[in-house]
Amino acid sequence: MSYNARKRLDHRERSVERRDKMLNRDRSNDRATVEEVFDNKTRMVVFDLMNSGIIYELNGVVSSGKEARVYWGTNKDGVDLAVKIYLTSSADFKAGMHKYIEGDPRFKDVKHDTRSLIAVWAQKEFRNLREADEAKVRVPKPIAVKSNVVVMEFIGEKGVSAPSFKEQPPENPEKVYKVIVTYLKRLYKKAKIVHGDLSEYNMMIWKGKPVIFDVSQSVSTQHPLAEFMLKRDLTNVNRFFRRQNVEVIPEEELYKLVVGK
Numbered sequence: 245m246s247y248n249a250r251k252r253l254d255h256r257e258r259s260v261e262r263r264d265k266m267l268n269r270d271r272s273n274d275r276a277t278v279e280e281v282f283d284n285k286t287r288m289v290v291f292d293l294m295n296s297g298i299i300y301e302l303n304g305v306v307s308s309g310k311e312a313r314v315y316w317g318t319n320k321d322g323v324d325l326a327v328k329i330y331l332t333s334s335a336d337f338k339a340g341m342h343k344y345i346e347g348d349p350r351f352k353d354v355k356h357d358t359r360s361l362i363a364v365w366a367q368k369e370f371r372n373l374r375e376a377d378e379a380k381v382r383v384p385k386p387i388a389v390k391s392n393v394v395v396m397e398f399i400g401e402k403g404v405s406a407p408s409f410k411e412q413p414p415e416n417p418e419k420v421y422k423v424i425v426t427y428l429k430r431l432y433k434k435a436k437i438v439h440g441d442l443s444e445y446n447m448m449i450w451k452g453k454p455v456i457f458d459v460s461q462s463v464s465t466q467h468p469l470a471e472f473m474l475k476r477d478l479t480n481v482n483r484f485f486r487r488q489n490v491e492v493i494p495e496e497e498l499y500k501l502v503v504g505k
């Protein structure tokens with residue numbers, strides 16, 4: 245590992261401590277969090293990504309989920325990155341992941357120890373992002389994946405994520421609904437995947453346009469759970485937009501529209 249990479253990572257960890265002191269808060273939880281994320285193997289993965297010039301700096305935590313933490317990073321040119329690190333310690337993660345990986349023809353023959361499974365999970369998110377992007381669905385552009393770490397385009401500015409629909413409902417919901425329906429069709433027909441966790445929590449507005457993200461659980465349309473997952477997505481999307489007073493397409497019709505020829 246390069247001296248510079250280590251220096252930058254140490255610097256990040258120190259700046260987190262400095263921030264904690266400055267804020268004069270008990271952030272022992274936060275610190276535990278950093279340690280938890282940066283277990284030794286994960287540290288090495290982050291070092292590697294730094295050495296290979298993908299990540300220059302790792303800044304603050306953007307989001308701490310049950311299964312992953314999202315960090316704000318930058319590359320050498322100062323361009324923002326989102327660095328999603330899957331927790332290798334998440335207990336019921338393994339059982340949860342299984343059902344999405346099994347039955348997906350893209351992920352046959354994977355090892356079944358926790359670390360390998362999480363690496364597949366991260367791979368899956370990266371690949372789903374790429375397939376969505378290629379199908380012209382607006383998602384964070386995938387940049388790199390290594391073990392349990394996914395690097396992607398940062399949606400937002402200076403470490404502040406764009407607001408989710410939950411945080412800030414779209415101002416022009418009719419128009420946004422139409423775009424989302426178009427995305428759903430492209431996801432199904434071109435990318436041949438089903439999002440599987442689509443709701444106001446996993447869509448954001450950036451520069452006036454909707455962005456879909458959090459695609460680690462997305463499955464191939466061939467997956468035995470695909471139909472169930474798609475219908476659930478459509479229910480969630482319709483429910484959200486109905487609340488925004490949009491005259492939504494009835495679910496059965498929408499389903500046919502998305503999967504039809």
Ligand SMILES: Nc1ncnc2c1ncn2[C@@H]1O[C@H](COP(=O)(O)OP(=O)(O)O)[C@@H](O)[C@H]1O
Binds near residue numbers: 384399404406
């Ligand atoms: N590419 C990104 N750019 C900016 N912020 C992001 C990005 N990806 C995730 N986030 C932030 O992190 C949060 C959690 O990310 P998400 O992928 O939904 O993970 P989780 O599995 O924890 O729900 C998002 O709600 C968003 O605020």
Ligand SMILES: [Mg+2]
Binds near residue numbers: 445446458
């Ligand atoms: Mg999410």
